[in-house]
Amino acid sequence: MDELICEVCGNKTPKLYSVIIEGSEMQVCKECASLGKKKQPLPTKKSHKLRKQISEESEEELIEDYPTILKNAILEKYGDLQKFCRSHNLKESWLKKVIDGHIPLTLEEAKKLEKILKIKLIIKQTYTLPEENSKPENTSKKPAFTLGDLLKEKLNLR
Numbered sequence: 001m002d003e004l005i006c007e008v009c010g011n012k013t014p015k016l017y018s019v020i021i022e023g024s025e026m027q028v029c030k031e032c033a034s035l036g037k038k039k040q041p042l043p044t045k046k047s048h049k050l051r052k053q054i055s056e057e058s059e060e061e062l063i064e065d066y067p068t069i070l071k072n073a074i075l076e077k078y079g080d081l082q083k084f085c086r087s088h089n090l091k092e093s094w095l096k097k098v099i100d101g102h103i104p105l106t107l108e109e110a111k112k113l114e115k116i117l118k119i120k121l122i123i124k125q126t127y128t129l130p131e132e133n134s135k136p137e138n139t140s141k142k143p144a145f146t147l148g149d150l151l152k153e154k155l156n157l158r
Contacts, residue, residue, distance in 0.1 A: 008032040059125045062110055066121045071099045073117045088116055 003012035006029035008021070013029040021028075021036035028035070063069070074095075078084040081099075085092040097103040105113075110121040 006032055008035065060107055060122050061125050062105060062107070062121055063123055066105060066110070067099045067101055069119060069121065070105075070113060070117070073119045077117065 003014055004016045004027070005012055006016065007026045008028050009032050011029055011031075015030070016027040017030065017033040018039040019026055019028050019033050019036040020039060025039070026036070074081060074084045078087070081092055081095055084090070085095055094103065098105050098109075105121070107122065113119075114121050
């Protein structure tokens with residue numbers, strides 16, 4: 001069993017407590033915890049499992065001319081930016097900066113604006129991977145100069 005060591009007395013214990021003793025935070029056993037002010041118990045290795053964080057790469061991307069499409073849709077449906085921002089609780093200065101291209105629009109913000117304005121700002125990208133058996137074509141007529149070529153050249157000179 002993995003036992004943890006108290007920083008004050010050095011005894012092995014299954015559970016440590018985070019305690020502030022004379023201004024320093026220390027990991028101590030239950031008996032030594034009375035020497036300072038208790039913060040919270042630290043998790044033991046066996047009692048808590050780490051969650052796996054899966055990072056998903058998004059295949060979604062904003063269209064290139066989203067500022068103009070966004071501006072045109074707002075002006076068409078609301079007349080001006082101020083009315084649109086008031087009715088949807090958005091900051092007008094932020095929206096002006098997005099439309100002018102000074103601030104990039106995040107995917108979450110774009111999805112929100114897509115729902116409100118019923119327009120398309122996000123496209124899904126498809127990526128094609130090269131085949132495993134295919135070899136890249138050598139586009140240059142001269143072969144690449146390698147370290148082996150350099151060694152052969154140096155050995156021939158001597």
